Amino acid sequence: MRQLAQRDKDAFSDLEHVEQIILSEGIERIGHGAFKNCPSLTGHLYIPATLEEFYGNFADNDWTSAEIHSDNTNGAFAGNTRLKKVTFGGNATLTGYCAFEDCTGLKTVIFNSAVTKISANSFIGCTSLTSIELPETI
Numbered sequence: 441m442r443q444l445a446q447r448d449k450d451a452f453s454d455l456e457h458v459e460q461i462i463l464s465e466g467i468e469r470i471g472h473g474a475f476k477n478c479p480s481l482t483g484h485l486y487i488p489a490t491l492e493e494f495y496g497n498f499a500d501n502d503w504t505s506a507e508i509h510s511d512n513t514n515g516a517f518a519g520n521t522r523l524k525k526v527t528f529g530g531n532a533t534l535t536g537y538c539a540f541e542d543c544t545g546l547k548t549v550i551f552n553s554a555v556t557k558i559s560a561n562s563f564i565g566c567t568s569l570t571s572i573e574l575p576e577t578i
Contacts, residue, residue, distance in 0.1 A: 452474050452475055452478065453473055453474065453475065453476040453477055453478070454476070454477045454478070455478050456477075456478070456479060456480060457480055458478050458480055458481060459480045459481065459482060459483075460481065460482075460483065461475065461481065461485075462486070463485075463486060463487060463488055463491060464488060465488040465489065465490050466488070466490055467488065467490060467491055468490055468491065468492050468493070469491075469492060469493040469494070470491065470493065470494040470497050472495060472496055472497065473496070473497065474494075474497050475497050475498065475501055476497075476500060477500065478500075478501055479500075479501070479502060480502070481501040481502060481503060482501075482502040482503060482504065483503060483504065483505075484503065484504070484505045484506070484507065485498065485501075485503045485505070485506045485507070486506075486507050486509075487506060487507065487508045487509060487510050487513075487516075488509055488510065489509040489510055489530050489531060489532070490510075491510045491512065492510065492512050493512060494510075494512070494513075494516055495514050495515045495516060496515045496516065496518065497516060498516050498517045498520060498523075499516075499517060499518055499519040499520045500519070500520070501520065501522075502522045503520070503522065503523055504522060504523065504524045504525070505523070505524060505525040505526070505527070506523065506525075506526050506527070507526075507527045507529050508526065508527070508528050508529065508532055509528075509529050509530035509531065509532050510532060511532055511533055511534050511536070512536060513535060513536030513539040514536035514537045514538065514539060514559075515536065515537070515538045515539065515541070516536060516539050517539060517540050517543055518538050518539070518540065518541040518542060518543070519541070519542050519543070520540075520543050520545075521542075521543065521544045521545045522545050523540070523543050523545055523546050524545055524546060524547050524548065525546075525547065525548040525549075525550075526540065526546065526548070526549050526550070527549075527550045527552075528549075528550065528551045528552050528554075528555050529552055530552070530554070531554050532552065532554060532555060533554050533555055533556055533557065534555060534556065534557040534558070534559060535555075535557070535558050535559050535562040535563075536559055536562065537559045537560055537561060537562070538560075538561045538562065538564070539559070539562045539563075540562055540563050540566055541561055541562075541563075541564050541565055541566075542564070542565035542566070543563075543565070543566050544565065544566065544567050544568055545568055546563070546566045546568060546569055547568050547569060547570050547571060548569075548570070548571040548572075548573075549563070549569065549571070549572045549573070550572075550573040551572075551573060551574055551575055551578065552575065553575040553576070553577055554575075554577070555575060555577060555578060556577050556578060557578075558578065
């Protein structure tokens with residue numbers, strides 16, 4: 441199988457029946473809106489450390505949890521109302537600007553010990569957020 445380093449803008453948009461994507465280590469970029477209007481994408485999303493650009497790609501999907509290993513989460517989930525739990529794993533050191541803005545279903549955020557910065561407005565409008573696990577590094 442050929443390794444892909446990037447996916448272009450709107451590459452997989454409007455695929456109504458796709459239920460899962462696997463983002464493997466090595467992928468570096470996902471164009472804006474790559475998974476727009478893919479309502480069947482559900483469950484858990486793993487974001488590898490190598491993913492450097494994916495702004496706004498996970499807003500209108502039905503993922504309920506995400507494990508993030510990348511520092512480049514600016515606006516990545518903004519407006520996703522179905523996301524309930526986010527875990528920062530691996531070597532992720534920060535949250536992106538407006539990464540989870542208006543994620544009104546988000547209840548739990550767990551930070552690893554590598555996280556040292558929570559960027560501005562990362563969780564603004566997260567009205568259901570009730571549990572935050574912070575390491576001593578913050």
